[in-house]
Amino acid sequence: EKRTTLNVLDGLKSLKAFNVTIVGTVDTRATDPEDLDTIREMLEAEGCVPLFTPRVPGKGGAADGPPQLHTTGTTLSEDTLWPLFHYIPLSTLEADFSDTQRAQWDEYERMNRVFADAVSSRVRDETADLVWVHDYQCMLVPSMLRERWAKLRVGWFLHTPFPSSEMYLTLPRRREILRGVLSANLIGFHIYDYVRHFMNACMRVLATDITVDHKYVMDSLNRQASAVDAFPNGIDPGRYARALKTNAVKDLIIDLQRHFDGKRIVLGLDLLDFVKGIPHKLMAYEKFLADYPAWRGRVTLVQIAVPPDVDNAPLQKLKNKVHKLVGRINGRFGTLEHSPIHYLDQAISFDQQVALTFLADVAMITSLREGMSHTAFEFIACQEKNHGVLILSEFAGAAQALGSGAIMVNPLHTDDMAAAIDTALGMGAREREERHSRMLEYVQKFTAAYWADNFCTEMLTQELDLAVTHQLDALSVPSPLAPAAVVDKYRQSHRRLIVTGLLGVLVDYAAFKNLEPLQDELWHTLSALCSDPRNTVVVITGRERALAQQWLGNLPVWLAAENGLFYRLGGRSAEWHCAADLPDVSWMAGVRPVFKYFEQRTPSTFTEVQEYTMTWHYREADEDFGEIQASDLQLHLDKVLGNMPVEVSLDAKQVQVRPYGVSKGAVLEHIMEELTSYGRDTDTLVTAKPAVSSSASVLAGPPATDMGAEDALRAASVPNL
Numbered sequence: 001e002k003r004t005t006l007n008v009l010d011g012l013k014s015l016k017a018f019n020v021t022i023v024g025t026v027d028t029r030a031t032d033p034e035d036l037d038t039i040r041e042m043l044e045a046e047g048c049v050p051l052f053t054p055r056v057p058g059k060g061g062a063a064d065g066p067p068q069l070h071t072t073g074t075t076l077s078e079d080t081l082w083p084l085f086h087y088i089p090l091s092t093l094e095a096d097f098s099d100t101q102r103a104q105w106d107e108y109e110r111m112n113r114v115f116a117d118a119v120s121s122r123v124r125d126e127t128a129d130l131v132w133v134h135d136y137q138c139m140l141v142p143s144m145l146r147e148r149w150a151k152l153r154v155g156w157f158l159h160t161p162f163p164s165s166e167m168y169l170t171l172p173r174r175r176e177i178l179r180g181v182l183s184a185n186l187i188g189f190h191i192y193d194y195v196r197h198f199m200n201a202c203m204r205v206l207a208t209d210i211t212v213d214h215k216y217v218m219d220s221l222n223r224q225a226s227a228v229d230a231f232p233n234g235i236d237p238g239r240y241a242r243a244l245k246t247n248a249v250k251d252l253i254i255d256l257q258r259h260f261d262g263k264r265i266v267l268g269l270d271l272l273d274f275v276k277g278i279p280h281k282l283m284a285y286e287k288f289l290a291d292y293p294a295w296r297g298r299v300t301l302v303q304i305a306v307p308p309d310v311d312n313a314p315l316q317k318l319k320n321k322v323h324k325l326v327g328r329i330n331g332r333f334g335t336l337e338h339s340p341i342h343y344l345d346q347a348i349s350f351d352q353q354v355a356l357t358f359l360a361d362v363a364m365i366t367s368l369r370e371g372m373s374h375t376a377f378e379f380i381a382c383q384e385k386n387h388g389v390l391i392l393s394e395f396a397g398a399a400q401a402l403g404s405g406a407i408m409v410n411p412l413h414t415d416d417m418a419a420a421i422d423t424a425l426g427m428g429a430r431e432r433e434e435r436h437s438r439m440l441e442y443v444q445k446f447t448a449a450y451w452a453d454n455f456c457t458e459m460l461t462q463e464l465d466l467a468v469t470h471q472l473d474a475l476s477v478p479s480p481l482a483p484a485a486v487v488d489k490y491r492q493s494h495r496r497l498i499v500t501g502l503l504g505v506l507v508d509y510a511a512f513k514n515l516e517p518l519q520d521e522l523w524h525t526l527s528a529l530c531s532d533p534r535n536t537v538v539v540i541t542g543r544e545r546a547l548a549q550q551w552l553g554n555l556p557v558w559l560a561a562e563n564g565l566f567y568r569l570g571g572r573s574a575e576w577h578c579a580a581d582l583p584d585v586s587w588m589a590g591v592r593p594v595f596k597y598f599e600q601r602t603p604s605t606f607t608e609v610q611e612y613t614m615t616w617h618y619r620e621a622d623e624d625f626g627e628i629q630a631s632d633l634q635l636h637l638d639k640v641l642g643n644m645p646v647e648v649s650l651d652a653k654q655v656q657v658r659p660y661g662v663s664k665g666a667v668l669e670h671i672m673e674e675l676t677s678y679g680r681d682t683d684t685l686v687t688a689k690p691a692v693s694s695s696a697s698v699l700a701g702p703p704a705t706d707m708g709a710e711d712a713l714r715a716a717s718v719p720n721l
Contacts, residue, residue, distance in 0.1 A: 004159050007374060008134060010236040011452030018130070018456065023049040023118050027309075049118055075111075076104040078310070080171070081136045085160045086275045086369040090170050105173055109140060112180075116144035126151045130459055133184065135159050140180035146222075155459045156184040157231065160371040161397065162194040165635075168201040178205055181226075182219050186459045188231040190372045190397040195230050203635060207627035207650075227462060231455050232401055234446045235374050237381040243354045244382065252355035260300055260359075263338075264425055267360035268303040269353065269375050272345070274318060277366035277393065277411040278305060282325040282341070284366070284417030289333045289340060292422045297338050299425065301364075302356060306347045319345070357382040362424040364391045365398075366411040372397040376406070380439045387432040389424035390439065391417070401446070405439035495534055497675065499668065502541035504652075507551060509619055512543075513606075518551055530556045538671055540564065540664045542656065544610035545576060562613050563658055564667025569674055579667050583612055583659035587644045591657060594636060602629045612659055619653035630655050 012020050026039065036052060043050045084090060115138055123129050126149050133141045133156045142154045168174060178201065181187060189195050199212050211218040218225045243249050266285070270276040285301050305322065308315065326343045333340045348356070357363070363379040373396040379388065380402070392399055392406035399408060407420045490496065503512050506522060518526075530537050538558040541548055545561035545568075552559060556571035565583075568574045588609075595607040595616050604620040616633060618626040633655050637648045645660045 004135075004371075004374070007233060007235055007448045008159075008452075010239070011233075011448035014449035015452055015456060021047055021049060021122055023115060023122075024051065026050045026052050028052045049122070051114060051118060076108040077137045079104065081139075081177075082160065083274075084167060084171055085136060085158075085163055087161075087163055087167060088274065089167070101172060112138055112140035112144060116141050116148075119145060120148055123149060123152065129153070130155070130456060132157065132456065132459070139177050143180040143183035146183035153186075153459050153462075154184045155186040155188065155455060156181055157188040157233075157455065158194065158371070159190075159233070161369050162189055162197045162201075164197050165200040165204045168197070169204060174201075174205050178202055182210070182217060183222070183224070184226055185462060186455070187217075187226050187228045188455055189228075190230065190232055191400045192230045193400070194397075195228055198228060200635060204628070204631045207631045227458070229458070231451055231458075232397075232446050233372055233374075233451045234443060234448050235377045235381065236448050237377075237444055240354055240357075240378060240381040241384075243351065244358060246351070248351050249355050249358075252351055253359055256355055256359050264295075264299045264362075265356075265360045266299060266301045266362045266364055266421065266425075267356060267379070268301065268364050268366075269356070270303075270305060270365075272305040272307050272315070272319060272322070274314070275368045275370065277368045278303065278322055279318075279325060280368070280411045280414070280417070281364055281366040282322065282329065284411075284414050285341070285421065286325070286329045286332070287414050287418035288421045289329070291418055295422070295425065296333055296340075297335065299340070300338075300342055301340060302342045302360070304344050304346075304348055304353075304356075307345060353378075354382060358386070360388055361386075362389045362391060362421065364421070365393055365396060366391075366409070366417070367393045367396045368411060370396040370398075374398075376402055377443050380436065380443045383436055384440065387429070387436040389427055389432055389435065391420050391424055401442055402439045405435035405437075493534070496536070497672075498529060498535055498537045500537075500539055502539055502543060502548065502551070506539070515547075515550075523555070526552075526555050526557065536675060538668075540668065542613070542615065542664075543608075544613070558671060560664070560667045560671070562610055563656075563662050564664050564670075565612055565659060565662045567667050567671065569671070579670060580659070580662065583645060583662075585612055587641060587646055587657075588614060591637065591640060594633070594640065598629055598633045602626060605629075613656060615654050615656040617654050626653070 009022075012022065026043070028036065028039075040050055080090065115133075119131055119141070123131075129152060131145060131152060131154045133145075133154065135158060139156070142156050145152060145154055162168075171177065182202070187198070189198065195215075199217060202210050202217050203212055206219075209219065209221055211220065215227055215229055216225045217228055268278070268281055270278055272278065281303070282301075289296055289299075303326075305319075307319075322343075323345075326341050330339050330341055357379050360379070363376065365373055365376055367373060370393070373392070376390055376392055376396070376398045379390060390402065390406040391409055392402060393411045394403075394408045395411065399406070407424055409417045409420050411417065500506065503509070506518065506526075507516075510516075526537065529535050536558065537556075538560065539548070539552055540560040542563045543561060545559070545566045548559050548561045553572050558567070558569050560567040564579055566576050566578055568576050591614060592609075595614060598616060599605050599607050602618060602621050602625065604622075605616060605618045605626070608615040608617060616630075618630055621629070630650055630653075634648055634650045637655070637657060641648065641657065646657050647660050649656050649658070
């Protein structure tokens with residue numbers, strides 16, 4: 001955590017184009033209360049705003065200074081979010097989470113409120129200032145800032161992994177936390193795996209409240225789009241290059257060379273916690289010594305296990321396990337002259353770390369889960385001369401960046417890790433140099449300064465894609481039409497295009513399920529509209545053409561069925577046309593069982609199978625359960641149909657699979673072209689918004705279930721639909 005903070009500070013200090021103010025906590029548990037003012041003055045002189053924790057009593061016995069941020073030794077951040085984000089299931093934690101959930105959540109909200117208040121008090125220009133919020137401890141801060149500052153640009157970055165949606169779903173406050181983050185304009189993660197996990201979690205937890213499109217998550221409740229992307233965080237390689245030139249580090253290197261007396265060094269430098277895989281590393285090293293006896297007496301594992309700030313029973317248990325393993329291995333393979341493991345249960349200085357990292361032949365990182373693993377970057381930065389070999393867990397975020405040069409291992413596979421140690425120690429100079437060169441190129445390019453500049457530049461210059469802007473426009477609730485104005489415009493017009501839907505407009509849901517005919521009054525109304533030569537009535541539906549023909553076939557309306565795949569320009573005798581080449585339907589056999597599975601397990605739902613489309617309707621299902629099932633079905637179909645020429649949509653209480661490129665918008669655009677060729681091009685308008693000066697008329701029902709209809713009308717220069 002301290003190393004992460006150091007890298008963040010390195011990045012922020014490099015932002016010369018910004019006037020940077022840092023708001024953060026200061027642990028004052030071991031600090032004399034009389035020193036607080038001095039500490040505050042020193043930090044403020046460096047552009048920092050300290051939030052002291054916990055509160056220290058003042059001279060009068062009352063609490064002075066900023067509010068207390070932690071009231072107990074355990075918090076929601078450390079007891080729940082950190083384990084869950086590192087794939088430690090909540091159900092396996094020794095503490096009973098349910099007993100403390102409410103208190104911890106209240107404390108978490110209060111802590112985030114303190115941060116939000118401190119930041120808000122320093123906002124000077126809502127449209128020019130940038131706020132960059134960091135990590136899982138502050139996931140509610142973006143929404144709290146958004147309550148006060150609608151136009152403030154807010155970014156949020158997570159320095160840990162983000163778990164798969166299956167893991168995230170176990171979090172009791174999952175909706176509130178996602179909503180807190182989604183108030184940020186830009187959301188960042190180390191790697192694209194975490195981006196994908198976050199977006200999947202949004203789809204499964206928030207369901208139809210949000211829409212995921214490429215790199216955006218669009219919130220229909222707040223009408224806001226958040227960009228989500230990967231911004232790999234690095235280090236400052238120059239810090240290590242400079243340190244290696246100092247006399248202090250050079251002297252330490254000489255002393256260590258004498259101490260290890262020419263033995264090969266395998267280095268482990270980890271925080272002592274559950275996800276670093278230290279026991280796995282020790283067991284692999286034991287297996288290595290057993291299987292490759294030629295290395296005995298020639299290799300030393302130097303394992304530095306830095307104790308965490310907070311100690312508890314589970315950590316003590318882990319510590320005891322590690323000590324037993326070290327003792328067992330040293331007792332089994334050690335001699336009077338040699339100990340196979342040199343183990344330290346303490347932190348070492350920066351100079352000692354640089355000297356050890358420079359001297360090591362192999363660095364071994366066996367994280368079970370880790371956001372990025374800057375230890376790997378530091379090893380590479382210190383190895384420009386020696387070209388040491390990196391053994392890297394495939395579960396560390398750095399694996400995606402350094403996989404071309406590191407030896408990748410599964411830390412749960414002891415035999416493979418033992419073999420990897422042998423391979424690393426026996427690797428030739430040329431291969432070591434080539435591997436190191438590939439990794440060094442990455443480390444020197446993607447530095448902490450590059451990361452900070454990239455994130456802030458993206459936040460500063462962020463512009464929404466045109467398609468996303470259209471989708472956000474569609475999320476707005478339209479103003480009610482003034483009937484008198486609509487009727488007046490209708491009467492004044494000479495050529496009118498009337499576009500409507502079928503299900504939910506002309507036919508209600510119950511009638512659709514029971515295949516009931518149109519009501520007589522509605523049928524006569526449509527007939528009257530069609531009989532006026534100034535009118536062109538178009539009905540666009542997602543239903544199949546046989547069903548559309550059954551309801552409307554005797555009327556002289558223009559019909560588009562199956563979301564525009566088929567269309568009929570005229571009455572009953574008109575011929576049906578296909579808007580595209582007839583698509584492949586081989587995918588339908590494979591997904592029928594999937595639809596059936598969800599239909600059987602979700603009461604009051606049914607599947608509609610059309611000629612080239614399949615639709616799962618859940619309008620009458622339990623609202624919450626239906627949304628969860630719909631989101632799960634969409635995710636499953638996306639995976640199953642990933643390489644097929646179809647697209648999966650979730651909207652209007654239905655999950656639909658339809659041919660790619662087929663939409664109501666596309667067929668509407670084609671229909672408007674046909675109007676011109678028929679000599680019916682519209683020159684008068686009554687729009688869906690009153691008091692618009694225009695002379696073309698379009699009457700529309702509810703918004704289409706995709707954006708295509710609006711896009712087509714915009715392209716045809718039909719204003720203000």
